[in-house]
Amino acid sequence: MSPLPAVEELKALIEAGVTGAAVAVVPNSSPSGQHSLLLDREHARAVAEFLRDHAELRLDYCSLVTGVDWLDRETTEKIKVKKVVEGPDGSQQETEVEETRKTKTPGYLEAVYHLFSMEKKHGPVILRLRTANRADDGHVPSLTPVWRSAEFQEREAFDLYGIVFDGHPDLRRILMWDGFVDYPMRKDYVPPADDALAGVHA
Amino acid sequence: MSVDEMVTLEAGPGEIMEVSMGPHHPSTHGVFRMDVRLEGERVVRLKPVFGYLHRNHEKIAEHGAYLSAIPYTDRLDYLCSMTNNWGYVLAVEKLAGIPVPERAEYIRVIVAELTRFQNHAGLVGFLLQDMGASGTPLMYAFREREKILDLFESLSGARMMCNYMRFGGVRVDCSAEWLEEVRQLIGRLPRFVDEFEALLRANEILMARTQGVGVLPRELAINAGVTGPMLRASGVNYDIRKVDKYGVYDRFEFQVPLGDHGDVYDRYMMRILEMRESVKILEQALRDISDGPIMDPKTRLRGLRPKAGEAYGRIESPKGELGFFLVSDGTMNPYRYRVRPPSMINLTILEDMCLGQNVADVVITLGSVDIVLGEVDR
Amino acid sequence: MLGEGIIQGLLETARNFFGSYVEKDRLVTVQYPEQRHPLPEASRNFPFLLYDGSEPEAGLRCVACQICEKECPPRCIHIEKSKDKKPDFVGKQQFYPAVFNIDVSVCMSCQICVEVCPFDAIRMDKVFELSTSNRFGGLLWTKRELAKSNEYYQKIHPTEAAECDDRREKELAEAQAKAAAAATAKAAQAAAATAGAGTSAASANGASGNGAGAKPAEVPAKTTVTP
Ligand code: SF4
Numbered sequence: 088m089s090p091l092p093a094v095e096e097l098k099a100l101i102e103a104g105v106t107g108a109a110v111a112v113v114p115n116s117s118p119s120g121q122h123s124l125l126l127d128r129e130h131a132r133a134v135a136e137f138l139r140d141h142a143e144l145r146l147d148y149c150s151l152v153t154g155v156d157w158l159d160r161e162t163t164e165k166i167k168v169k170k171v172v173e174g175p176d177g178s179q180q181e182t183e184v185e186e187t188r189k190t191k192t193p194g195y196l197e198a199v200y201h202l203f204s205m206e207k208k209h210g211p212v213i214l215r216l217r218t219a220n221r222a223d224d225g226h227v228p229s230l231t232p233v234w235r236s237a238e239f240q241e242r243e244a245f246d247l248y249g250i251v252f253d254g255h256p257d258l259r260r261i262l263m264w265d266g267f268v269d270y271p272m273r274k275d276y277v278p279p280a281d282d283a284l285a286g287v288h289a
Numbered sequence: 290m291s292v293d294e295m296v297t298l299e300a301g302p303g304e305i306m307e308v309s310m311g312p313h314h315p316s317t318h319g320v321f322r323m324d325v326r327l328e329g330e331r332v333v334r335l336k337p338v339f340g341y342l343h344r345n346h347e348k349i350a351e352h353g354a355y356l357s358a359i360p361y362t363d364r365l366d367y368l369c370s371m372t373n374n375w376g377y378v379l380a381v382e383k384l385a386g387i388p389v390p391e392r393a394e395y396i397r398v399i400v401a402e403l404t405r406f407q408n409h410a411g412l413v414g415f416l417l418q419d420m421g422a423s424g425t426p427l428m429y430a431f432r433e434r435e436k437i438l439d440l441f442e443s444l445s446g447a448r449m450m451c452n453y454m455r456f457g458g459v460r461v462d463c464s465a466e467w468l469e470e471v472r473q474l475i476g477r478l479p480r481f482v483d484e485f486e487a488l489l490r491a492n493e494i495l496m497a498r499t500q501g502v503g504v505l506p507r508e509l510a511i512n513a514g515v516t517g518p519m520l521r522a523s524g525v526n527y528d529i530r531k532v533d534k535y536g537v538y539d540r541f542e543f544q545v546p547l548g549d550h551g552d553v554y555d556r557y558m559m560r561i562l563e564m565r566e567s568v569k570i571l572e573q574a575l576r577d578i579s580d581g582p583i584m585d586p587k588t589r590l591r592g593l594r595p596k597a598g599e600a601y602g603r604i605e606s607p608k609g610e611l612g613f614f615l616v617s618d619g620t621m622n623p624y625r626y627r628v629r630p631p632s633m634i635n636l637t638i639l640e641d642m643c644l645g646q647n648v649a650d651v652v653i654t655l656g657s658v659d660i661v662l663g664e665v666d667r
Numbered sequence: 668m669l670g671e672g673i674i675q676g677l678l679e680t681a682r683n684f685f686g687s688y689v690e691k692d693r694l695v696t697v698q699y700p701e702q703r704h705p706l707p708e709a710s711r712n713f714p715f716l717l718y719d720g721s722e723p724e725a726g727l728r729c730v731a732c733q734i735c736e737k738e739c740p741p742r743c744i745h746i747e748k749s750k751d752k753k754p755d756f757v758g759k760q761q762f763y764p765a766v767f768n769i770d771v772s773v774c775m776s777c778q779i780c781v782e783v784c785p786f787d788a789i790r791m792d793k794v795f796e797l798s799t800s801n802r803f804g805g806l807l808w809t810k811r812e813l814a815k816s817n818e819y820y821q822k823i824h825p826t827e828a829a830e831c832d833d834r835r836e837k838e839l840a841e842a843q844a845k846a847a848a849a850a851t852a853k854a855a856q857a858a859a860a861t862a863g864a865g866t867s868a869a870s871a872n873g874a875s876g877n878g879a880g881a882k883p884a885e886v887p888a889k890t891t892v893t894p
């Protein structure tokens with residue numbers, strides 16, 4: 088097993104190898120220590136090809152494609168602001184007032200790729216692609232042209248999460264049936280009521 | 290599409306006939322369908338269709354605690370519940386940094402290799418059945434498989450849905466008598482493999498049916514993420530037991546059998562040879578197992594809350610790389626729980642293997658992939 | 668030679684056929700249901716509730732803590748806690764399940780309820796011939812169908828039951844010792860109080876009134892969850 092460069096080095100390698108690619112390290116604080124790389128959507132395909140063909144890395148095997156749903160988040164933080172208020176005697180006083188401020192972080196859908204190398208026997212290198220938002224723009228580039236193994240798994244992520252993989256050769260539902268409308272693995276999915284069984288029970 | 294449109298029975302030469310093989314078809318090993326387009330007997334297109342057994346295992350697991358997902362993993366590849374358990378607990382151990390005592394690791398190796406043996410025995414039996422050797426080899430295979438399932442039952446309480454492993458170890462310790470029974474059984478297993486091999490290995494019909502059929506080239510196998518015996522039949526030396534050395538696999542001496550044609554015959558032989566290697570590993574594991582705890586008493590099973598983060602754990606299951614990807618948000622339920630189902634991903638190249646073959650060869654090519662629909666559909 | 672492989676194979680078949688008359692290893696089937704393979708001790712099927720003594724209803728060990736209800740993966744246990752309490756085997760007042768149902772048609776025999784129960788109240792049974800013609804109610808077991816005696820448990824899982832009985836005996840002895848110690852301590856305290864200052868006699872009386880009787884000192888809930 089040849090050693091794999093650390094994520095920071097990988098980032099530098101990619102940015103040197105693929106012009107214009109913006110790569111960010113997503114740290115992982117769990118004991119597994121599997122950090123990942125966030126790619127920009129425009130250069131993802133080029134980066135994937137670079138990683139697959141790089142003589143040292145040779146990440147020829149894409150093991151796993153996962154869809155993850157990150158909901159819109161609302162974080163409330165209390166901040167202290169200085170305000171000038173009029174005192175009871177009419178003078179201007181500066182006091183500190185606590186204000187709650189709400190920040191909305193828009194959610195996104197994420198496709199996570201776990202790469203290994205069968206030739207060099209190392210891995211995993213984890214790539215992440217994020218969609219612009221969860222509602223109307225769920226597009227990421229497909230990596231199936233780079234790794235065939237992503238074909239069914241990307242279809243699955245499309246089926247269950249609604250991530251649209253641009254450039255996928257055959258993007259259809261795979262586990263749910265064709266007429267199904269919703270995306271059942273999303274966090275805000277509401278299953279239909281069990282009406283179908285009601286008559287049977289009676 | 291109506292039935293009439295699907296099956297055009299009177300196709301003349303050069304005409305295209307569409308056949309929907311499955312979902313209820315004895316050769317599909319479950320509810321699995323292939324939309325096959327035929328030109329005469331030749332396959333010109335094949336699209337696998339599945340999902341008939343989909344019950345959204347991943348969503349169920351995301352709704353439950355970490356512990357409650359273990360019995361559900363039994364039901365993925367329902368022939369190999371022990372290895373499924375292992376893949377999942379390995380991922381949780383990575384996610385939460387849980388140590389595993391040595392004895393538990395040895396027990397895991399023993400049950401996992403027994404699982405591999407019985408899976409391969411069953412698969413070879415089914416494959417031969419698909420080829421028309423109806424019954425006899427399958428019954429021989431099942432006879433041995435039953436003996437292994439008996440051992441599982443006396444250890445874990447159930448024959449197939451073992452629910453045996455826990456993060457941090459295994460659920461119950463095995464007794465000395467149980468180990469002795471395993472020892473006795475694996476003393477007899479090589480004879481079974483020999484007989485089984487003699488039964489059909491040199492059989493002219495088998496050779497004619499399998500050699501050069503369903504060839505999977507090496508480069509395609511790698512690129513399509515094929516794993517397990519199927520990948521090794523195409524000549525790629527990649528066995529996660531050797532690569533990751535998870536558990537205590539670094540302590541055993543065994544070989545990774547490799548094929549060089551990547552055809553159905555090689556895949557069949559791969560299973561036979563791996564059964565022999567499993568017996569070797571079992572002998573060493575039974576020799577080296579020592580007394581000790583099976584679980585760290587500090588391990589929390591109920592109400593485990595791993596720190597926020599993620600982990601991917603993978604093992605070499607009998608079917609290929611079985612992986613579990615877990616994302617924790619610091620609560621009692623996994624935020625994301627993902628299974629890497631080896632037999633589903635091995636199906637990706639089914640079409641490539643079948644193109645240009647006769648329709649009868651589709652059946653054995655599919656048989657040699659070794660799919661279990663509980664895992665393909667989840 | 669063409670056909671050699673086929674002949675070799677037929678020889679194997681013959682070996683197995685004749686071998687099945689002499690070798691036990693080659694003949695493994697039995698004529699069910701007249702003949703049966705014995706079930707191993709560890710074998711498990713569906714849960715049952717244990718009771719002590721001869722009264723199924725009164726002797727139920729379950730204290731309706733509802734841990735198993737929460738942990739059951741397919742959520743097939745339904746428990747309703749009682750309003751009143753009754754003493755458990757060490758004499759501590761505990762709730763009991765007013766309703767305890769398991770939908771066996773949903774249960775997946777995973778044994779998690781047994782593992783998480785801190786009161787040794789639920790165990791796995793071995794019966795498997797349970798078919799019923801009633802699709803919706805036939806496999807919904809209530810307290811009555813679920814309750815099985817400790818003797819039955821000792822019969823089907825002897826090793827496990829012996830361990831469990833040992834543990835409970837120890838616990839009972841501990842609880843009794845503790846209660847006795849607490850009672851003597853209370854008595855001594857009361858005596859000291861009366862001997863010390865005559866004015867505190869009233870409060871000492873109150874204390875001894877609390878300590879004596881059916882309610883022994885708090886026994887910590889047992890947490891020996893089998894891993
Ligand atoms: S965990 Fe045990 S004591 Fe608690 S409700 Fe369930 S069976 Fe009763």
Ligand code: SF4
Nearest residue numbers: 739774775777778780
């Ligand atoms: S055995 Fe499993 S499924 Fe059945 S009641 Fe117990 S916890 Fe629930």
